[in-house]
Amino acid sequence: MKKFDVVVVGAGTGGCLAAKTVAEAGFDVCLMDRKREQDIGDKICGDAIGKHHFDTLGLEYPTGKELERKIVGVKIYSPDMETAIDVKGEGLHGYLVNRRLFGQRLLKKAIKAGATFLESTQAVEPVIKDHFVNGVLARNMETGNKVSVFGQVTVDASGFSAVLQKKLPPEIGVDANVSREDVAICYREIREVKEQIAEPDFCEIYLNQKLAPGGYFWIFPESGTKVNVGLGVAMSKGFPNPKNRLYDNVLSIPFFKGSSTISGGGGHVPTRRPIDCMVGNGILIVGDAACQVNPIHGGGMGPSMMAGTIAGEVIIKALETGNVDRENMWSYNVRYMQSYGAKQAGLDVFRLLLQRLSDEDLNYGMRYRLITEDDLLNTSMGEDTRLNITEKTRRIFRGVGKLSLLKQLRATVHLMKKMKTLYQNYPVSPEGFEEWKKKMQDLIEEAENL
Numbered sequence: 091m092k093k094f095d096v097v098v099v100g101a102g103t104g105g106c107l108a109a110k111t112v113a114e115a116g117f118d119v120c121l122m123d124r125k126r127e128q129d130i131g132d133k134i135c136g137d138a139i140g141k142h143h144f145d146t147l148g149l150e151y152p153t154g155k156e157l158e159r160k161i162v163g164v165k166i167y168s169p170d171m172e173t174a175i176d177v178k179g180e181g182l183h184g185y186l187v188n189r190r191l192f193g194q195r196l197l198k199k200a201i202k203a204g205a206t207f208l209e210s211t212q213a214v215e216p217v218i219k220d221h222f223v224n225g226v227l228a229r230n231m232e233t234g235n236k237v238s239v240f241g242q243v244t245v246d247a248s249g250f251s252a253v254l255q256k257k258l259p260p261e262i263g264v265d266a267n268v269s270r271e272d273v274a275i276c277y278r279e280i281r282e283v284k285e286q287i288a289e290p291d292f293c294e295i296y297l298n299q300k301l302a303p304g305g306y307f308w309i310f311p312e313s314g315t316k317v318n319v320g321l322g323v324a325m326s327k328g329f330p331n332p333k334n335r336l337y338d339n340v341l342s343i344p345f346f347k348g349s350s351t352i353s354g355g356g357g358h359v360p361t362r363r364p365i366d367c368m369v370g371n372g373i374l375i376v377g378d379a380a381c382q383v384n385p386i387h388g389g390g391m392g393p394s395m396m397a398g399t400i401a402g403e404v405i406i407k408a409l410e411t412g413n414v415d416r417e418n419m420w421s422y423n424v425r426y427m428q429s430y431g432a433k434q435a436g437l438d439v440f441r442l443l444l445q446r447l448s449d450e451d452l453n454y455g456m457r458y459r460l461i462t463e464d465d466l467l468n469t470s471m472g473e474d475t476r477l478n479i480t481e482k483t484r485r486i487f488r489g490v491g492k493l494s495l496l497k498q499l500r501a502t503v504h505l506m507k508k509m510k511t512l513y514q515n516y517p518v519s520p521e522g523f524e525e526w527k528k529k530m531q532d533l534i535e536e537a538e539n540l
């Protein structure tokens with residue numbers, strides 16, 4: 091039996107930041123992961139992260155071997171490959187990182203701040219007493235021995251597996267209901283190609299509903315002639331196998347002729363708004379376990395680190411006041427929802443539209459720039475989306491019988507704004523939660539039926 095102030099499950103991007111923040115304030119923190127120490131950070135990922143996240147968090151930019159490549163923007167291709175939209179600008183400057191080395195840096199920060207790291211230690215279930223989470227029951231992956239690790243506050247930062255979140259009884263107060271359709275299943279490889287990608291400071295995203303229904307495929311440049319290539323699909327009924335789709339349709343193009351696999355594997359991304367309530371008595375949920383991911387491109391490293399930091403700050407205050415109940419830690423919900431959560435929620439409405447559009451609609455929408463490059467950049471930075479619908483586009487769309495697409499897009503943008511506002515006004519205490527949730531569910535239903 092071990093006792094700490096705080097137990098953090100999962101030493102990914104979110105968990106490391108949460109552990110570091112609390113440990114820096116002098117509290118006794120246990121950070122556990124089922125992986126061995128040297129494997130922390132080694133995760134199937136697109137490896138792309140915006141520079142602005144480092145600025146917001148006060149983290150040093152990646153350098154040396156951790157930095158694979160600097161990125162200036164994203165190139166988005168239409169399904170017919172006739173249109174390529176370059177979204178670039180300060181807001182999209184970023185990095186392709188060596189995921190393992192980046193993860194190792196974050197882990198070292200948590201340990202240096204004073205956190206005790208337990209490697210090869212798998213959390214099995216939460217320990218619950220008197221309607222509070224008190225820690226976790228864990229298993230040593232090497233010996234098989236089980237141990238209870240107690241903490242006044244527990245953080246579930248176990249990524250998509252959400253090992254604790256999924257096992258919490260309702261009286262704890264966390265509220266999550268994630269449907270399969272809101273999750274993308276992906277397959278990704280790091281490959282050595284014969285010649286460098288044409289524009290190596292751009293990440294390439296390819297929209298194609300036939301090949302990647304509800305998702306996309308990507309080619310991201312790493313150092314030298316290495317690329318990060320993958321394909322993700324929404325887990326809707328009868329979804330195709332993303333690995334087969336990648337091999338049959340992407341790795342078969344001439345660019346990959348003679349290329350070789352360095353590593354590969356699959357993973358899940360919860361591409362939706364955050365779970366409705368991310369805090370309960372004695373517990374907070376951080377990162378993928380709370381669906382803190384950009385619903386459009388699936389980036390979750392930045393938001394998970396932001397959430398880990400906010401969670402840490404809220405825990406410090408709760409421990410100082412000696413009250414770790416749901417109400418006293420509620421500000422974690424409010425602070426996250428008002429910042430990144432609101433942006434996620436707006437984009438989730440857009441995602442629901444994008445996933446329903448046919449390739450033909452996407453081709454038209456992109457060809458006629460219904461949203462301009464500048465407005466895409468602004469949208470990606472969390473500003474309201476502006477449409478570029480002129481009299482000329484209206485005439486063209488009427489001519490090809492696609493006026494309804496413009497209407498749908500207009501209604502979506504309106505709903506995105508409403509959704510964002512609702513999250514910016516997340517209830518300041520648990521009392522307003524049920525009413526807020528009802529409004530949110532109504533808006534999502536509207537978005538699903540547009």
Ligand SMILES: Cc1cc2nc3c(=O)[nH]c(=O)nc-3n(C[C@H](O)[C@H](O)[C@H](O)COP(=O)(O)OP(=O)(O)OC[C@H]3O[C@@H](n4cnc5c(N)ncnc54)[C@H](O)[C@@H]3O)c2cc1C
Nearest residue numbers: 100102103104124136137138213249357377378389390391
């Ligand atoms: C194919 C793919 C591409 C992606 N591309 C990008 C991208 O380009 N940019 C980006 O920002 N994001 C990307 N993401 C998303 C990003 O990887 C995640 O959002 C981010 O890693 C979330 O961090 P986290 O800390 O919540 O979880 P993770 O980083 O997944 O960390 C969770 C940790 O918990 C540990 N763990 C799990 N279960 C247990 C348990 N029972 N007990 C103990 N430990 C446990 C795991 O070993 C892991 O170390 C991608 C994801 C996928 C799958």
